Amino acid sequence: MSAESGRGWVALPASPVCAPYRGDCCGLLIMNRSLEHQALAEPAALAPVEAPTRARGTTAAPARARKSRWPARLDMLQSASGLFLALFLVAHMFFVSSILISHDTFYTVARFFEAGRLFGTPQPWVVSCVVGAVLAVFVLHAWLAMRKFPASFRQYKVFAAHKAQLRHGDTGLWWIQLWTGFALFFLGSVHLYGMLTHPAAIGPYESADRIWTGSLWPLYLLLLFMVEVHGSIGLYRLALKWGWLEGRDPAAGRRRLRIVKTGFSLFFLGLGLVTLLAYVQLGIAHADRAGEPYVPGATPGEGASGVQAALNLRER
């Protein structure tokens, strides 16, 4: 190893820093163990420590070409786009599940996004703009995430074998994230394109007809599982990746995050399934009048919950 690193630095071997007197090699052993025990007993000791202010070689101009800053930006963009999509997912689930309260509630939510109050009359193109923005972030996130995909069959095979051999929770989670992400390329695109091109077709009857008469329920069922699992694992990994919510004990923080992740998945899967069932039932009941838009106050099911309205319609 040369003494000069080629960047104007004088390189020195990393001899032990000024630490308490150790005596001999046995002393070193004892100290290492003592520190180890201390670290394991006091998780806060594991937290990164900032070095005190010091002169960081400001005069040394690196001789090599300056490394691109884009890897850092792309990494942050991947995280930011993932966070945006996950938050959108949460909001979206609450919006669509408003059908469980009443038809009118969902109708009101749908019309709200058409900015009727702003423009006087509902403007579906506003929904298209929102969907277009989400689609753009979706495509950006997919493109950025693809950088992490196995790039060849060899890489795919090596990782699959590694995962099977290691039997490690977070490694397995990444594999699930990979495949759910891959599925979302197609499932998410179909849904977003549909909403982009038919922004006015969002409403109690319109959505129910699309799901049942339009035969989109299998796609939505798959999409629900893929997106909720992908999103929950993604948020969990995002927190680990950037060291968020670690608390004083990172190991306990990670256990907490896993519980939250599982809770997130179960809650939104449950909510999504019940919501989808409500739309399917309404779609079945409304099948003979498919295409008829929902008009508040003009239908017998007004004010009833999605499930109840479907049953009422069926009885009639």
Add this chain to the structure above:
Amino acid sequence: MSAPAKPRCLTLRILRSAPGTHVEPEWQDFAIEEGEGMTLFIALNEIRQNLDPSLQFDFVCRAGICGSCGMLIDGRPGLACRTLTKDLGATITLAPLPVFELIGDLSVNTGKWMRGTAERLETWIHRQQQPELTALEAPMEPELAEAIYELDRCIECGCCVAGCGTLRMREDFVGAVGLNKITRFRLDPRDERSDEDFYELIGDDNGVFGCMSLLGCHDVCPKGLPLQTQIAFLRRKMAVVGFK
């Protein structure tokens, strides 16, 4: 008074290989009687002493200090000297650590890989001036010295390397051992490099931004190093440089 339990008969299924001899790698079973407090290191010595003197595996310290006896134990990286057989089943599979150059059987050349990483990441103290060798070294706060030692506890056993899915896929990835070393030198006030200098070493997809946070490294590290927090910390610091 009950009779002492009969010791278990252990089967150690070991992946035997001899690179350069055109002999295909194969699994070989060795049956030994389990002793009290037996570690895998002791079991392997039993085999070498009584059953097959040609069995190759590495060891030096027998106490989890040297990092020589890293191997795949039932598929997970670990140190033979710190693994008790009582914590494992009656059949134990042992294989050499992947990624590293195979010497034979369970013996791999971690030193060559670690040396390459040290040179690539320049893991030594960088200063603008030659130090005064006769002058007293500047004092350091004990907390800082201990924080540096905490990261210096890495024994370069290679377990984190073998446990990293990213590194298994992309061999140029620097791995947790390298990132941990960078955080160690970043802490050291005698090293005058700035974050911009460290970015030149790890600011790409083969460095800290390539880490997919699978945390296999953190979970298999036999020294319990805080790799999860250190890598996240380094990622935040390098991300800031990315916007300068």
